[in-house]
Amino acid sequence: MESKELEILQILEKNSRLDIETIAKMTQLKEEEVKKIINKLEEDKVILGYSTLIDWHKVSDNHGVTAMIDVKVTPLRGVGFDKVAERIYKFPEVKAVYLMSGTYDLSVSIEEKTMAEVAEFVSEKLSALDSVVSTTTHFILKKYKHDGVVIDGEQEDKRIVVSP
Amino acid sequence: MTLIDLKTKKDYLSDTVKKMKPSGIRRFFDLASQMDNVISLGVGEPDFVTPWHVIEASFHSLEKGYTAYTANAGLLALREEISGYLENNFNVKYDPEEEVIVTVGASQAIDIALRAIINPGDEVIVVEPCFVSYAPSVELAGGVPVSVHTKSEDHFKLKPEQLERAITSKTKAVIFCNPNNPTGTALTEQELAAVAEIIEKHDLILLSDEIYAELTFDHKPVSLTSLSSMQERTILISGFSKAFAMTGWRLGYVAGPKDIIKGMLKIHQYTIMCAPTMAQYGALEALQNGRENVRHMVQSYRQRRHFIVDSLNEIGLDCYLPGGAFYAFPSIKSTGLTSEEFAEKLLLAEGVAVVPGNVFGESGEGHVRCSYATSIEQLQEAVTRMDRFMKSL
Ligand SMILES: Cc1ncc(COP(=O)(O)O)c(C=O)c1O
Numbered sequence: 130m131e132s133k134e135l136e137i138l139q140i141l142e143k144n145s146r147l148d149i150e151t152i153a154k155m156t157q158l159k160e161e162e163v164k165k166i167i168n169k170l171e172e173d174k175v176i177l178g179y180s181t182l183i184d185w186h187k188v189s190d191n192h193g194v195t196a197m198i199d200v201k202v203t204p205l206r207g208v209g210f211d212k213v214a215e216r217i218y219k220f221p222e223v224k225a226v227y228l229m230s231g232t233y234d235l236s237v238s239i240e241e242k243t244m245a246e247v248a249e250f251v252s253e254k255l256s257a258l259d260s261v262v263s264t265t266t267h268f269i270l271k272k273y274k275h276d277g278v279v280i281d282g283e284q285e286d287k288r289i290v291v292s293p
Numbered sequence: 294m295t296l297i298d299l300k301t302k303k304d305y306l307s308d309t310v311k312k313m314k315p316s317g318i319r320r321f322f323d324l325a326s327q328m329d330n331v332i333s334l335g336v337g338e339p340d341f342v343t344p345w346h347v348i349e350a351s352f353h354s355l356e357k358g359y360t361a362y363t364a365n366a367g368l369l370a371l372r373e374e375i376s377g378y379l380e381n382n383f384n385v386k387y388d389p390e391e392e393v394i395v396t397v398g399a400s401q402a403i404d405i406a407l408r409a410i411i412n413p414g415d416e417v418i419v420v421e422p423c424f425v426s427y428a429p430s431v432e433l434a435g436g437v438p439v440s441v442h443t444k445s446e447d448h449f450k451l452k453p454e455q456l457e458r459a460i461t462s463k464t465k466a467v468i469f470c471n472p473n474n475p476t477g478t479a480l481t482e483q484e485l486a487a488v489a490e491i492i493e494k495h496d497l498i499l500l501s502d503e504i505y506a507e508l509t510f511d512h513k514p515v516s517l518t519s520l521s522s523m524q525e526r527t528i529l530i531s532g533f534s535k536a537f538a539m540t541g542w543r544l545g546y547v548a549g550p551k552d553i554i555k556g557m558l559k560i561h562q563y564t565i566m567c568a569p570t571m572a573q574y575g576a577l578e579a580l581q582n583g584r585e586n587v588r589h590m591v592q593s594y595r596q597r598r599h600f601i602v603d604s605l606n607e608i609g610l611d612c613y614l615p616g617g618a619f620y621a622f623p624s625i626k627s628t629g630l631t632s633e634e635f636a637e638k639l640l641l642a643e644g645v646a647v648v649p650g651n652v653f654g655e656s657g658e659g660h661v662r663c664s665y666a667t668s669i670e671q672l673q674e675a676v677t678r679m680d681r682f683m684k685s686l
Pocket of ligand 1: 293337397398399400401424470473474502504531532533534540543544545
């Protein structure tokens with residue numbers, strides 16, 4: 130990848146709301162060029178979306194939990210794990226699915242649901258799949274850092290305001 | 294207990310100290326710290342917190358009980374690492390046993406270098422605008438600072454003929470910082486070579502402050518020390534504050550010819566003993582495993598440099614592209630205000646703190662120093678406020 134593309138990706142990964150003009154100045158490209166590069170990255174699905182990192186625990190009427198479920202599966206002949214993964218990620222409540230090395234195969238996460246909803250998902254939907262051999266469900270008790278951001282991390286600048 | 298005679302009290306301070314001017318930065322600090330919601334472009338240090346692996350290494354040294362003094366000159370392992378770092382990055386070779394001292398910041402290195410070489414009345418050329426400590430440090434060492442005023446129209450690049458004009462029979466040394474604080478000016482190898490030629494021709498000592506050397510954006514960093522046969526007459530001063538984001542650790546170093554280093558070590562051992570041990574272990578880790586972090590920080594400064602310089606020019610503050618450090622030094626002459634008036638009005642009207650250029654020497658008048666070592670979001674807000682301020686004038 131060209132270094133300017135990489136540079137723009139790194140900038141957007143930190144703050145996807147920066148305006149084109151600012152990014153153009155930072156990278157010393159014309160605004161048109163920045164737009165073109167971003168469009169291309171979107172078309173090529175290198176940039177998959179722009180989302181907002183929300184601390185849902187600060188939203189008062191939210192009582193959801195996040196569950197990470199380790200899933201052991203028997204891969205299906207010919208299509209391996211991919212087909213099983215697809216049957217799992219198609220459920221809208223599933224936030225992420227990863228193929229893992231180690232003692233289990235798929236890691237499935239479900240965010241901001243009630244315990245009852247998670248229980249129902251695991252027993253009625255996940256375990257009901259033929260190729261799922263077993264599941265182990267973990268609930269997240271506290272998030273310290275998510276997507277590179279420290280939750281409740283102090284943002285305060287500790288430097289004195291003016292120094293030589 | 295004997296009571297102090299109040300009448301003589303005014304004589305407690307030495308003449309040298311009484312004569313010293315208080316730092317011009319102090320007043321701005323006092324003003325800015327009393328206000329809320331200030332965006333500060335007045336900070337002369339990185340906005341990055343020291344990389345975690347460095348902090349961890351320092352913790353670990355404490356856990357293992359390394360809480361005693363080190364050798365006067367610093368841990369040999371660290372001096373070896375410094376020596377290797379200087380050779381790899383700046384093409385200069387120093388014997389870690391006899392030609393390197395680990396100091397309490399570049400600040401202490403400047404102090405002991407001057408005290409080691411100055412006889413009363415010796416002149417030391419200070420290239421202004423510059424870091425605020427040079428001239429007072431010369432005075433404290435009994436020398437006489439002689440200013441060379443680089444010019445706004447030259448983008449504050451030192452011209453060899455300017456330097457030569459300031460040299461007298463009393464001149465002993467030159468202090469020169471490249472890339473420079475507050476101007477951000479970085480000379481090319483050719484321009485440095487012209488400066489070196491004058492220093493060699495007049496047989497002077499050079500105090501080369503290279504603390505911002507890693508933060509050179511448009512070409513590979515060049516050390517003035519590495520040019521011609523400068524090394525034999527140069528005291529190379531640097532440290533971990535800027536490139537490694539370690540200002541509060543108070544750790545720097547000095548490298549130079551054996552006999553000068555030996556002289557400096559005498560002062561160092563009697564006045565400091567050694568630099569803080571736990572900070573030395575942190576610095577060791579920074580040199581051994583910190584390249585990637587430095588590279589990231591440099592990239593980030595470079596992006597912000599372009600943003601601030603383009604934006605300042607757009608709002609009507611003429612600003613050249615500084616080649617290094619993390620300062621933009623725009624001209625405010627178009628406003629008709631002095632640097633101090635500009636900085637004070639901007640602070641009071643919009644809560645943006647910049648440092649008036651004249652505190653770095655009279656040739657800084659007509660400019661203000663804007664440190665861009667602050668987040669891009671803060672820089673955006675600062676520019677918006679400064680734009681509003683410019684329109685209100
Ligand atoms: C040009 C220059 N030299 C030296 C220093 C002092 O650095 P240290 O923290 O290593 O004492 C500074 C700090 O602002 C500086 O800007």
